[in-house]
Amino acid sequence: MTDIDDTTHSATEIAAARERVAQPGSPGFDGVIGGSMAEFSSEYMTYIEDYLDADLKLVADRVLDMLRSMGELHQGFAVSQLDHVLQTATRAERDGASEDMIVASLCHDIGKTFSNMNHPAIAAEMLRPWVSDEAYWVVKYHQDFQGRHYYARIGMDPEMRRRHLGHEHYEMAERFADDWDQTAFDPNYPTEPLEHFEPLVRKVFARTPRRG
């Protein structure tokens, strides 16, 4: 598990944050602002930081919106990319995975909302401030592990995972790829809906994010 603090945001807090960060201009700041960052005063930077803190309350909503949009993404598979990640997360949860790994399972392909290219790294860096090192690492390298199941058929090395042998999260990455991710294309699997995972998504993305 993670040592990141768990907090929660109420619906009222989220609504207030949404209204606040959407305000145009700089309501409430009456000092000189300046036209470049180099000219911003420390008072103005403090004021901006306060807005960015409010903005963080909206991250869970953005994640849920991105996941919903994956319902339109089929890419030739029998299930949509939303169904695929829901099925991956459902399998993880039923297998007793940690909260971080369940959220990682739900979000591991969220980079595909931009493009399939580099999608593991895109997803991993999006998640990194809010999840354990293990969840981050598994998402970042999941394709290297997934390759065992199909890379041979597209002329790539199916054992690309070997480059990670000995890594502390290697076994979890194998479990993720072999038991949850690569099996999650079954249209007949009894998969939980997004609403089932929403409270956990809100809990994890309400944590105080870490930098770096």
Ligand SMILES: [Fe+2]
């Ligand atoms: Fe993937």
Ligand SMILES: [Fe+2]
């Ligand atoms: Fe996947």
